[in-house]
Amino acid sequence: MKTVFVTVGTTSFDELIESITSEEATQALSALGYKKLVLQVGRGSVLPGPDSCAGLLVHAFRFKDSIAEDIRDADLVISHAGAGSCLEALGAKRPLLVVVNDKLMDNHQLELAKQLHADSHLLYCTCSTLTETLRTMDLSVLTPFLPGQPQNFARFLDRALGLHTE
Amino acid sequence: MGDVGAEPEETGKNGSISLLVVAGSGGHTTEVLRLVESLSLAYSPRHYVIADTDKMSEDKIRTLETSKNGMDVQPKFTIHHIPRSREVRQSWSSSVLTTLNALLYSVPLVFKLRPDMVLCNGPGTCVPLCVAGLLLGALGVKKVLIVYVESICRVETLSLSGKILYHLSDYFFVQWSTLKDKYPRSVYIGRIV
Numbered sequence: 001m002k003t004v005f006v007t008v009g010t011t012s013f014d015e016l017i018e019s020i021t022s023e024e025a026t027q028a029l030s031a032l033g034y035k036k037l038v039l040q041v042g043r044g045s046v047l048p049g050p051d052s053c054a055g056l057l058v059h060a061f062r063f064k065d066s067i068a069e070d071i072r073d074a075d076l077v078i079s080h081a082g083a084g085s086c087l088e089a090l091g092a093k094r095p096l097l098v099v100v101n102d103k104l105m106d107n108h109q110l111e112l113a114k115q116l117h118a119d120s121h122l123l124y125c126t127c128s129t130l131t132e133t134l135r136t137m138d139l140s141v142l143t144p145f146l147p148g149q150p151q152n153f154a155r156f157l158d159r160a161l162g163l164h165t166e
Numbered sequence: 167m168g169d170v171g172a173e174p175e176e177t178g179k180n181g182s183i184s185l186l187v188v189a190g191s192g193g194h195t196t197e198v199l200r201l202v203e204s205l206s207l208a209y210s211p212r213h214y215v216i217a218d219t220d221k222m223s224e225d226k227i228r229t230l231e232t233s234k235n236g237m238d239v240q241p242k243f244t245i246h247h248i249p250r251s252r253e254v255r256q257s258w259s260s261s262v263l264t265t266l267n268a269l270l271y272s273v274p275l276v277f278k279l280r281p282d283m284v285l286c287n288g289p290g291t292c293v294p295l296c297v298a299g300l301l302l303g304a305l306g307v308k309k310v311l312i313v314y315v316e317s318i319c320r321v322e323t324l325s326l327s328g329k330i331l332y333h334l335s336d337y338f339f340v341q342w343s344t345l346k347d348k349y350p351r352s353v354y355i356g357r358i359v
Contacts, residue, residue: 111320152358
C-alpha cells in the first residue's frame with residue numbers, strides 16, 4: 001500500500017499536520033496513488049482520527065521508541081526540518097520532502113534544508129506551498145545522500161587522547 | 167561534591183575515558199548518539215544527561231546502549247535529568263534565568279560524576295554542563311575535556327551554544343567547510359554524523 005509518513009520530531013508542528021490532512025493536500029496525495037497516511041504528531045494538539053481524510057487510511061501517533069520502521073515502510077517521507085529526522089529519512093534512502101516551519105524564533109533549520117536541497121538530496125517547501133509542491137514535485141531528480149563518517153571523529157579523538165586501539 | 171580539594175585526577179587513567187554525553191532534544195540526540203556509537207568501549211562509563219522535558223531521548227539512549235553492551239550484564243551507562251535551559255520559542259532574556267537554574271543542577275551532577283570528557287552538540291542544556299566541567303578544572307579537581315560538535319544543521323552560522331562554547335571547548339568540530347572558514351579554531355574533518 002503506497003504510504004506517506006509525516007514526522008514532526010520531538011516538538012510540535014500543528015500547522016504541518018493540519019496542512020497535510022487538508023482536503024486539497026489529501027486529494028493531491030490520492031492523485032499520486034497514495035493510500036495510507038501515517039502521522040507522527042509529537043506534542044502537537046492535533047491528533048487526526050483514522051477516518052479524517054477521505055480516500056486515505058490515516059494512522060496518527062505521538063511518539064515511538066523508533067520511527068525507523070515507519071520510514072522504511074514509507075514511499076515518501078514528509079518531515080519537519082530537524083536534522084535527526086532528515087538524516088534518518090535520507091539514510092534510509094527514502095524520498096524526502098521537508099516542510100520548513102517559518103514560525104520558529106531562530107530558523108536556522110533553513111540552512112540545512114537549503115543546503116541539502118541545493119545538493120539535490122531533498123525537496124522543500126513551507127506549509128503554505130505544501131499542496132502545490134505535492135502536485136508538481138518530481139522525485140526522480142533526487143540524488144542519494146552519503147552518510148557522514150563518525151568513525152573519523154572516533155579516530156581523531158583516539159589520537160588526540162593518545163588512546164591506542166587495536 | 168564534598169570531594170573538592172582532593173587529589174587532581176588525570177584524564178583517562180586506567181586507559182578508559184569516562185564520558186558525559188549531553189542529549190538534548192530530537193535531532194541533537196540522534197546526532198550525538200551517532201558519535202557515541204562510533205566510539206570504542208574505552209569510552210566508559212557513559213553518563214547521559216537529558217533535559218527533563220524530552221521524551222524520545224531516553225528511549226534512543228537505551229536502544230543504543232543495549233546494542234553497544236551486547237551480552238554484558240554490567241551496564242556501563244547512567245541516565246540523568248536536569249531542567250531544560252531553553253525551550254524552542256523561548257525568549258533569550260528568560261533563557262538566561264532558566265540557564266542559571268540549569269546551572270544549579272549541573273554543578274552538583276558534574277562534580278559527582280567527574281567525567282574525563284563532556285561531549286555535546288548544541289542543545290541549550292550543554293552550556294551549563296560544560297561550564298560545570300570547566301569549574302572542576304578551575305578548582306584544580308580535574309581537567310575535563312570539552313568536546314563540542316556543531317550540529318550538521320549549522321551550515322553558515324553557529325548555534326547560540328556553539329558561539330559560547332567555541333571559546334571554551336578543547337575540540338570544536340564543525341561539519342561544513344563554510345563554518346571552518348569563518349571559525350579557524352574549529353576542526354573540520356568532513357561530515358561526521
